[in-house]
Amino acid sequence: MANALTIGRVADAAGCKAQTIRYYExxxxxxxxxxxxxxxxxxxxxxxxxxxxxRHARQLGFPLQAIRDLISLSDRPEQTCEAADAIARQQLADxxxxxxxxxxxxxxxxxxIEQCKxxxxxxxxxxxxxxxxxxxxxxDHGDAEKTNRNAQRPPKSLGRW
Amino acid sequence: MANALTIGRVADAAGCKAQTIRYYExxxxxxxxxxxxxxxxxxxxxxxxxxxxxRHARQLGFPLQAIRDLISLSDRPEQTCEAADAIARQQLADxxxxxxxxxxxxxxxxxxIEQCKxxxxxxxxxxxxxxxxxxxxxxDHGDAEKTNRNAQRPPKSLGRW
DNA sequence: GATACAAGCTACAGTAACTGTTGGTTCAAG
DNA sequence: CTTGAACCAACAGTTACTGTAGCTTGTATC
Numbered sequence: 036m037a038n039a040l041t042i043g044r045v046a047d048a049a050g051c052k053a054q055t056i057r058y059y060e061x062x063x064x065x066x067x068x069x070x071x072x073x074x075x076x077x078x079x080x081x082x083x084x085x086x087x088x089x090r091h092a093r094q095l096g097f098p099l100q101a102i103r104d105l106i107s108l109s110d111r112p113e114q115t116c117e118a119a120d121a122i123a124r125q126q127l128a129d130x131x132x133x134x135x136x137x138x139x140x141x142x143x144x145x146x147x148i149e150q151c152k153x154x155x156x157x158x159x160x161x162x163x164x165x166x167x168x169x170x171x172x173x174x175d176h177g178d179a180e181k182t183n184r185n186a187q188r189p190p191k192s193l194g195r196w
Numbered sequence: 197m198a199n200a201l202t203i204g205r206v207a208d209a210a211g212c213k214a215q216t217i218r219y220y221e222x223x224x225x226x227x228x229x230x231x232x233x234x235x236x237x238x239x240x241x242x243x244x245x246x247x248x249x250x251r252h253a254r255q256l257g258f259p260l261q262a263i264r265d266l267i268s269l270s271d272r273p274e275q276t277c278e279a280a281d282a283i284a285r286q287q288l289a290d291x292x293x294x295x296x297x298x299x300x301x302x303x304x305x306x307x308x309i310e311q312c313k314x315x316x317x318x319x320x321x322x323x324x325x326x327x328x329x330x331x332x333x334x335x336d337h338g339d340a341e342k343t344n345r346n347a348q349r350p351p352k353s354l355g356r357w
Numbered sequence: 358g359a360t361a362c363a364a365g366c367t368a369c370a371g372t373a374a375c376t377g378t379t380g381g382t383t384c385a386a387g
Numbered sequence: 388c389t390t391g392a393a394c395c396a397a398c399a400g401t402t403a404c405t406g407t408a409g410c411t412t413g414t415a416t417c
Contacts, residue, residue, distance in 0.1 A: 041413095043364065051404095053365080058404065073412045075365055095301050099403070120309060127305040134298045137291050140256050144288040148281060202384095204393060212375095214394080219375065234383045236394055260374070358417100365412065376401075383394065 039077035049086040056086065064089060064103065097126055200238035210247040217247065225250060225264065258287055 042053045049056075059065040060076075065085060068076045085106075092102045101122050108119050203214045210217075220226040221237075226246060229237045246267075253263045262283050269280050 041365075054405065055403085057366090062403095071365095071412090073365085075412070093403085095305060096298075123305060123309050127302065127309060130298050130302045130305060134295060134302065137257075137295045137298065141288065141291045141295065144256060144284060144291060148284050148288060202394075215376065216374085218395090223374095232383090234394085236383070254374090360417080361415085363412100363414080366410075368409100369407085371406075372404085373402095376399100378399075379397090381395080384392085385390105386392100387388100387390085 039071075039079065040083070042076050042078070045078045045083055045086060048083050049090050051086070051090055059086070059089065062099070064099065064106070095126065096130060097122075101126065200232075200240065201244070203237050203239070206239045206244055206247060209244050210251050212247070212251055220247070220250065223260070225260065225267070256287065257291060258283075262287065 040048075042056055046053045046056055056065065056076075060067055065082065068078050068082055071077055088106075089102055092105065093099075097105075104122055105119055108116070201209075203217055207214045207217055217226065217237075221228055226243065229239050229243055232238055249267075250263055253266065254260075258266070265283055266280055269277070
């Protein structure tokens with residue numbers, strides 16, 4: 036069937052920008068489609084499906100490399116899906132880690148804000164708390180937000196730098 | 197007092213890399229410190245404190261721009277801390293949004309994995325689910341992971357692209 | 358057929374917040 | 388005096404795109 040779609044339609048269908056589609060093509064995540072006489076890309080339904088797959092996986096937080104792996108897996112449909120399962124499990128573990136960490140952050144932020152009674156900057160606990168890692172309940176190890184730390188305890192007040 | 201520290205010590209104290217400190221200096225987040233005769237940066241305790249502030253705020257997920265704002269606030273200690281409070285509240289709202297979203301992701305990932313009973317790729321639900329946004333409970337609006345979407349419902353099976 | 362405007366094209370720069378690399382200098386220890 | 392670690396500047400690379408510039412193509416209207 037010759038229902039050939041231009042890039043904009045496909046972008047709308049998959050919920051991304053035309054630029055993004057070209058980008059995926061450029062990095063080899065999408066195959067280069069045929070072109071019209073005027074050199075415009077023409078897509079079919081299979082392309083939309085593959086793009087939707089990619090977008091959906093991205094929304095689930097899979098990095099492009101993992102998506103690449105999943106795609107290459109799905110090109111060998113007779114194998115067991117152990118590997119796909121492993122990728123998904125990894126992603127789940129990652130999401131779990133991020134949730135736990137964000138909850139710790141949330142906690143500290145809330146405490147910070149609660150204590151701030153709208154005084155002057157000089158006594159602002161938001162600012163003071165940020166200078167003082169010792170009171171912090173954030174525990175970070177190997178996170179998506181790649182942090183590392185090792186804080187000393189500074190004197191209580193920040194004052195002027 | 198002349199307890200002058202080289203960049204490596206400061207990096208250890210604040211839990212970051214020397215590179216990062218130079219980067220912060222470069223973008224104006226840290227003032228350029230004096231140098232030794234051999235052109236090496238020499239820091240004092242105030243610098244460590246400021247750096248700790250920055251690192252801690254970063255661990256809490258504040259973007260550098262927000263940190264910049266907080267620093268410039270703290271340079272005017274006689275104002276009210278309304279603005280600092282607002283920044284923190286914003287950050288909290290952001291963290292909340294991210295947590296909610298990650299929990300939705302977690303949910304879908306878990307379902308995906310649970311359903312995958314180790315068959316062949318051809319029937320793998322991990323892969324199939326990713327191709328099918330219609331089953332998805334992920335709802336995304338204005339997120340840190342800047343996604344947008346608008347999916348159509350593709351036919352049930354992916355098969356070959 | 359002329360014109361206007363949207364949508365497409367390529368190529369490149371920019372984003373955040375760093376990290377890594379290269380190739381050279383300085384410092385402290387032995 | 389010689390290692391070797393720590394420092395220096397400058398720049399490239401990372402991730403996953405997004406934005407811009409300057410052009411061409413496609414479509415709708417007059």
